[in-house]
Structure formats: C-alpha cells, structure tokens
Amino acid sequence: MQPRNMSMSGVVDLAAVKAAGEAKAKAEQARADAARQGGTPAVSPSALVIDVDEAGFERDVLQRSTEVPVVIDFWAEWCQPCKQLSPVLERLATEYSGRFVLAKIDVDANQLLMQQFGVQGIPAVFAVVAGQALPLFQGAAPEAQIRQTLDQLVQVAEERFGLTGIAVDGEAVPGEQPAAPVQPAGPYDALLEAAVQALDAGDFAGAVQAYKNVLVDDPTNSEATLGLAQAELLGRVGGLDAQAVRTAAADDPSDVRAQLEAADLDLVGGHVEDAFGRLVETVRRTAGDDRNTARLRLLELFEVVGADDPRVVKARGALARVLF
Template identity: 50%
Template sequence: MPAAALRGAVDLSTLRNRPAAPAAAAPSSENAPSLVFDVTDASFPQVLELSRTVPVVVDLWAEWCGPCKQLSPILEKVVTELGGRLVLAKVDVDANPQLSQAFRAQSIPMVVALLGGQPVPLFTGAVPEQQVREVFAQLLQLAAQNGVTGSVPVESGQVEATEPEEAPLPPHHAEAYEAIEAGDYSRAVSAYEAALAENPRDADARAGLAQVRLLARVQDLDSSAVRAAAAADTADLDAQFAVADLDVSGGHVEDAFDRLLDVFAASSADDRPAVRERLLDLFGIVGDDDPRVLLARRRLASLLF
C-alpha cells in the first residue's frame, strides 16, 4: 500500500460536511471511543475526524452475507489485540446506502482504512487471519509514514473483557481452525471431514466444511478469466460453478443462485445432479434460513417437478 493510495481511492466528499450525529451514535472526541463500533451515514464525519489521530479500519458488511460473518470476528480479534493502535468501524451497507455508495462497495465483505480522512483500500472477501494481520501491519507502517500515530486509550482489562471465555474447540475443529489460519485449506477440509465421520450430525463441522471448500475453490481463481470463460460457453459447468463461487464469496448471493438455477434449467439430465449438488453446497454456506436461499429452493423445486 504506497502512500499514493491515500488519494483518489473513493469519493467521501459528500459525507464530510454532514451534520454531526448525537454523541451516542458515534465516537466522541471528549470520550475515548471503543475499539470496535458501528458507524452510520450520519455519524461518519466523526469517524473521518478520528482517522486524523488513529488509523480507522472500515468493515462494510451485511446481515445476509455469509463471508462477512466469517471475517468480522477475525477483524475484531486482531484490532482488539493491537490495543488501541487501530479502531474498527462497522458499516451495515443495507442500513447506510450513502456510505456503501461512497466506498463503491460492489461486493462485500469489503475492508478499507481511513488515514487522515483519506481512504486506503485493503481487501475484499473473507481472508485468513494471518493475512489480516499482515495487512494491518502494513497499514500501521503506512500510518506512521503519514504521521497518523495516535492510539485509543484502552482501560486495564478491556482487551480481555472483549474476548469472552469459550469452551475449548473439539480436537478436529481446533485442527481445522489452525489450518485455516495457516491458509492450508486442504488440511482444514480433512479435519472437518474427520469430525463428521465421528459425528455426522455435527452442524458446525458441516458448515465449516462447506465454507472451507469454497475458500479453497476460489483461492487461486483468476476472476476475469473465469468470467470470460463462463460468458463464452454457458454449457461449461466448471466455469459456471467457478463464477458462482466467486459471487458468493464476494457477497453477490442472488447472482450466484440465479446463474446456477438458469444453468440447471438448461442442463441435460446427466448434468443436473452436479448443478443441484453445487447449489445445495452454496445454500449451506449462506444459511438455510436466509430468505434468498428459501426463494432459490422454491425455484429449484419448481424446476425439479
């Protein structure tokens, strides 16, 4: 992230002079802000001002976004461990359309930073914890180069208080988590498969397995090449599957479902089982109770019968 990245990434000018929100709605200069907080269209000017003192990481997310739910706890953990050298501002894109538009959030999760009131693109999509740590380390270096070296006071015990104690993970889950952090998705898949072999009703292992398989599939994809291949040959199932994977990992869930349902409708009897299997896999990643999954299931059922 060169220093030049501070200029021209996105246009926040329309939000700079917005009337300030009540103090309770955003961090206040008179009271030390939390390390992690929600921000709205109305409270954003205060966040811009805060970024002149301490780097602000902005997490653009939505309740329906499965990858967002995977990434957000990692962001919160790493920011908390840095002890006030960074803060995390969370933006619900559905509730704050002006911020979503200003940051040009075409896919989520999307993570950017603010330094001295200027945006710095970081990454999109769910990434492993180790990559988050590396990016944040680079961000702190860039902040130092640009004179943004303040920090947020952290009360004694605050870091520990933000991390409630949890029961130890079962051995296979712990192995999978460790492998994901290392970017070793094949080992994580094996660990989750072992957990399911021991307990086929382990819902957490089943969900984790689907998510890790998705991460493994998209890890080395060239988005432009894959989308070009899918556009050139609508009967190329591998290309259609790859684009659907990229769409789900980027938060474009409806696009992924519509694509695969259209492919299913046009497929031969021999190809339909593979398309249905991939749809079911993506349904599990997004969540069976998600309204977009329910809608897609109804359309799939109508195509089947």
C-alpha cells in the first residue's frame, strides 16, 4: 500500500508558526528549567514506546496528550508493512527524546479504537495533541517523510498548544526497570482530617489546599484526589445563582461557561447523567480551546463520581465517540 499523506495544514496555519529551530530551542530550555525546578521527573527511554488498549486509552493517550504529543501506530501481527514501519517509529521516538510518545495499538485486539479513528487500512498513523486527534499518514512511508511529519507535529504542539514534551533520563538503559520510588512521607491522617473539617465549615479553598498538600508528597493518594475534585466542585458552585445559570444555559447552548456551570449544578444536585450528557454535547458542538475546556471539566467530574461508576464508564464511551 502506498503511503497517503494527510496534511495538518488545516489544524493550524504553519505559515504563522515560528521556525522549527527556534521552537526546539525553546522546548529544550523549558525542559531544562522544569528539571531544575523539581518538575515532572525524567522518564526512561523505554517509556517513550507503549502498548495501548481500549481500557487504558483515556489514561495512556488522552490524558498524556495534555503534556506531550502522542503518536498512534495502528498495526497487526499479520501486516507486513507494519513490520517495516513500526521499528522506524520506535527508533525515532527514542531519537526525538521526549518530544512525542509512541502508542502502539493492535487493531485485532482493539477494533473499537480502530473504528473510532476511522482507520481504513494499516499501518495507519495518527497523533493526539491536547485531546485532539490528527491524521498523519497511512502506509509504510519513507523515513524522510516520517521525519518531516514528526517535525511538523512537534512544531504545532509547541507553538499552538504549548506542549514542550517530557524529560528523558539519558543515562537510563532502554528496557531497564526504573528504581523503586521513594516512599512518600506519611501518614496523612491529620491533613485529610483538616480537609474534611474545612469542607464541613464551608471553607472550600482551605480544603483544596489541604488536599493539595497531601498530593504534593503522594500524587497517587486516591482519598486526596477524590476530595480535591469534590472541594473544587463545591467551591465553583458556592456563589452561583442556579436559576440564572440554568436560564443562560438553556437560552444559549453555545455559551460554554454556562454549560460548565450548569453541569456542576447538575452533579451537585444528584443529576449525574444530565451533567455528563450536557458536557459530552458541549464537547461535540465546540472546537479548539472551548472543546478542551469542556473535555477537561468532564474529566474532573468523572473524578468526583469515581472511575468504576457505570455512569462514568458510559460517559467515557460517549466522549470517545464524540472526539474520534
């Protein structure tokens, strides 16, 4: 199959984008600054190529795409052109050193994702940047063409979305298991209790800060993650005029702020499916920054309800269908 180019010129006017060399220099400086300031720790080169399935797509692709472009390689074991293309993409992922992450999706095991992206033949390569899907090319393209496409993708991600990539530990051996993380200090009973007391007192800002204090040391603390989402939600709805918000949302479906506020009120009022449906519809009818804002608010409300809740599972599927 001959490769078919799918230009990204419709996504952003590349004539208005600064030179790629300047963009790369800025990205390198941003990564260096983040490392000096104790930002996100560097990852092993082996973390730049990952296998993704339907269950992990939200976490491994959509969420990750808010910090680094994710290039998706749709492949299958029986596909000979895939066996030519995949090693090239894997090598380039390491060479680009954190400017993109390569997600490999086996179409035989993940046909729903294949359908959602509209893949007609493999190999097919897409990118997801800040939650937005971009078709790149189809077929086993020459390496020079792949490099040109990746350079364009990186440039768009940096200039349009402010994504400078992730830091990579150059001294780590590819495939080597990372050292066990240092166990965070704890326990956090006092901080969590302080957050609960702040919530009970209506001090939502205080509760937010208390939960954030826990998450600074223990980013995976599920109680603090849930509490933070709840405190932020209650803080947002605290000063709202419910009648005015619902009137504005009903009168103007394109008013993104009104839809977000109405969804918050729906959730606080126990109308979970209404809240999710409203935001999925807002994502469907919007584009650009508005779409991303609505999508991120929906993900926040998922945190409040809980990932295992069947209403969240259903809404995640609806969101994926709208996005892809």
